[in-house]
Amino acid sequence: MATDVLKLWPASSFCGSHYSAVSKIDITCGSSKKIKINTTMPYIEIKELQQFNRVLSETSAEKLVVIDFHATWCGPCRAIAPVYERLSNSVLHATFLKVDTDKVPAIAQKYNIRAMPTFVFLKGGNKIDELKGADPTGLTEKVNRLAGPPPSSFASGSKSSSKSLTEGLTSLKPVIDSRELQCLNEVDDHTLKGILGSDAKEGNFLESDADEQLLITIPFLQPTRLRALVIRTDPSKLELAPKRLKLFINHPSLGFPEAETFAPTQEFELTSKQVEEAEGTVRLDLRLVRFQGVGSLSIFVVSNMGGDEVTRIDGIDLFGEVMEGGSKGPLQKVED
Incomplete structure (x- = not known):
């Protein structure tokens, strides 16, 4: 064999x-058949406190972690969701999380979340900033400023080194x-x-x-x-x-x-x-x-x-x- x-x-x-996200792939299989692949979701949807703690423990202290605290019934949360997804697709040197405050209330309580949406920014497991409300301009500015410039391994056309063989x-x-x-x-x-x-x-x-x-x-x-x-x-x-x-x-x-x-x-x-x-x-x-x-x-x-x-x-x-x-x-x- x-x-x-x-x-x-x-x-x-x-x-x-991180792997650069793609919106859709159609792969031709044989004659006229195609396989339709769903879009990727570059952010991580947190289901439980244990998963959240594991993500933080496995993230380097220098890397920005952004948390979107939201609820399914929240209209402004739904309105800004596409902006958050676009940022998670483009700022690949940060980690983006989504936390439904009704499903994982323990995390919301930990960060004293009182309104949705609220965006919390962490580095090294510590809170460094916060943004309340569906403010696309403010969210974009904070993500770009706090994440900083991308490392060379994410730069377009950068040359792969022997230390980044799983890059992407x-x-x-x-x-x-x-x-x-x-x-x-x-x-x-x-x-x-x-x-x-x-x-x-x-x-x-x-x-x-x-x-x-x-x-x-x-x-x-x-x-x-x-x-x-x-x-x-x-x-x-x-x-x-x-x-x-x-x-x-x-x-x-x-x-x-x-x-x-x-x-x-x-x-x-x-x-x-x-x-x-x-x-x-x-x-x-x-x-x-x-x-x-x-x-x-x-x-x-x-x-x-x-x-x-x-x-x-x-x-x-x-x-x-x-x-x-x-x-x-x-x-x-x-x-x-």
Whole structure:
């Protein structure tokens, strides 16, 4: 079986940044059929306090975070929403969040929100400014002033450096539903949540239990479009790194029998030489057309490099975009 093309980089070169949003893509498939892809939503819709705290903890202290406190019944909120979305599309070196004050009141209370819309500006987790009311000019001015000029990596026509090999990609960790993370055949003291969930911290790793196989299921809070998967293994333990992987989308209750028999959305097979040259950090580029409207991603680790009964994973990250609305299902073909 032919394997997919892989892009592999050293662990020292792994970093992330925003992906430039697009409004619509039509991909021709065969004769007159087209696949219609929903527009991207570059801001993050906050569903719970835990997600909000995770976003702040994973954002650098120098980066501006803008929070739009709104409510569905608020007319001015709806009026300024297109302005906020345009800013989130253009000011790519800032992080834009939306918080529905009725759904997540704890965050609104934290910032003493008394009127909607209210825009709060943070750096390093600290509030540095605020704007009340639907004022497009004032909002634009504050965002541009507080965000500052874009770093060189966002400049048009800038040359990519060896430290920005994931430039143009956005980590989807903030929209992972960490409460519903699941991994079958993990050992009790080295779990998936230890490297990807609320318990994640440096030095943790995921390890298999009875044999080398793992079945990881990662659910999202919103439908996503996946572009790349990064898997990291300790360079000194490369014989325990995954070798053959099968990916499935939108099967939140997938078990080992189904993973063995279902046709995967995409499949990869790595060699020990590839993993060694990448110093344990491997980026797998996904077939974009297949990874649309993803509500959950399942990663079936079939085997490892050394044929050992233990598989080890030290880090996982997913890159892509949050999709605006739509169901968590496959693309639909639209007639011309």
